[in-house]
Amino acid sequence: MLAEKYADRIQKIFAKYPDRRSGIMDLLYLAQEEYGWLTEQALEEVAALCDVDPTQAHSIAGFYTMYSEKPKGKYWLQVCTDLPCALRGADDFYAALCEFLGVEDGGTTEDGLFTVEQVMCLAACDKAPMLQCNFHYHENLDMEKMKAQIEQWRAEAAQPEQPEDERP
Amino acid sequence: MAHILLRDLDIPDIWQFDTYVANGGYEGLKQAIGNHTPAEVIQIVLDANLRGRGGAGFPTGRKWSFIPQNEAVKYVVVNADESEPGTFKDRQLLEKNPHQVIEGAMIAAYAIQATAVYIYCRGEFWDLAHALEERIEEARQANLVGENVLGSGWNCPMFVHLGAGAYICGEESALLNSLQGLLGQPRVRPPFPAQKGGGLYYEPTVVNNVETLANVPWILVNGADAFKQIGTSESPGPKIFCMSGHIARPGNYELPLGITFRELIFEHAGGIPNGKQLKGILPSGASGPVLRATDEVLDSPLTYESVAKLGSTLGSASFILMDEDTDMVWAAAKMAHFFKHESCGKCTPCREGTYWLERIYERMMRGEGTEHDLHLLNSVPRQMVGVVLCALGDFAANPVLSTLKNFPDEYERYIRQRPVREQTADTLQDYARKEAGEHPAAVGEGGL
Ligand SMILES: Cc1cc2nc3c(=O)[nH]c(=O)nc-3n(C[C@H](O)[C@H](O)[C@H](O)COP(=O)(O)O)c2cc1C
Ligand code: SF4
């Protein structure tokens, strides 16, 4: 349960606001961190903590692109293919990335390691092509660099245990 | 000249508290609290004629003056949602010169006697937002934020709130809803944020852009007159121009308002790469009309007024440049996709209009565009403008109508020769829509 395990962090989140409801976004992140994605149980726990109906937690989770109500790969790659990035080759980069990983747009690799998605402008247009992996930016990419990075992620994933704070 | 905003270009470690203070940091806040009443601070910013850098160009001092004085609870909210395609200036400020934004926000808070400040960062600024919390803590320990600020008896804590990926949350009333844990959709106005009933938790609230606030410490230290020495009388001060797309040196440039398009694009940002000609200019990201790069445009000064005269807007000054080889119908398709994806769905004309516009462009990209589609592209946007709750619905019409007007030949080609851009038609499709099993083929040809 989030409430017991993260009592300190939850208390800090609520301390920022005069209204518990404002804590919902931070708590959804916390729940996603704990469970990997926003499971039914996660949403119910968050809703209870914020004193709202679970339906409301659902609708907030569905409104934003950084919450996921489905399992994602261990590395969630969100590639920006918005106009400024596309003018600098982001569409081709994204197509090459999908091909390299053997997935379709929006898909997850069979080993469960990578999910690829297209997203809108991430405020890094001068460093296109770029992507966000588990909320961290990787900029000025090309497929050469990307292949090396993917190798590194694969090696990292093959390690026995990950330190907790490596995840978003 | 030394930078006023992008000071990291002159002093790389200005993000550190000690470095910032050693270079005059927090002098503006000290002078505001030590030498001026809140009303005087508002007057100084009014005199400087600082205009909002978040898009609308509204005079900042006037905005602050709307806040009723006798309310017990008041807020300053810093808009760090920065999601307009082509905009990446607030990110550099918050990452590289964060204390200046914190200082500017505290001066604003002092001017309206706010009881707290919230910085709303887009969720993707995850790393940045966590670093920012550390910077705020440094300021708090130095008694510049928090309880009894600089011994004045005034209390004002500062918090960071993370969004989670939604362009509409940059619209100020949607942002306030999002901060309150409600769905991030715009509110009906009036009441406006500055009024009781319209702001954060329905209390009077000032919402300002990051860059707007970053100007404020300098104004306090150097005075309104010095600020007006920079730029033009209608649009004074420095402005950060974000340069992206087909440009030799993409990035942020801090320059006085009033320089010309030509100076910005060719002298400062290095011109168009690969010896190509410049064709299209989006001066305010995806939300302002696209301009054809004529001599008249290139020789115009970059002020809020003169860009409006050209039929576009300066907005947040996010320049997306497109060279002669760019397919303008494709570019419009990209933007139509953006607005379809980002419409919050609250008003019918925007929700339905952006949906149909995207589908029409998908058809064109598949080489299936018809005369009727051209007609629809002319009529659908006109049914959105002015009848929606927030400016997103108006923005969505801009790329369509302005490309139709300035590049009619390219649309003609799509209808007559029907080129196919398989990959684009495919990648344009909203992946969420695809997942839901929807397919554009299911939409009747030319239907509406
Ligand atoms: C759809 C939409 C998106 C917006 N996005 C932003 C944004 O990301 N950042 C911002 O500062 N203002 C944005 N604005 C403008 C804000 O509503 C508001 O005018 C601004 O934050 C006021 O600050 P300023 O007066 O300092 O410019 C947006 C407006 C609309 C309609
Ligand atoms: S105009 Fe569009 S984005 Fe704005 S409130 Fe209406 S539906 Fe939402």
Ligand code: FES
């Ligand atoms: S368009 Fe990709 S980061 Fe802005």
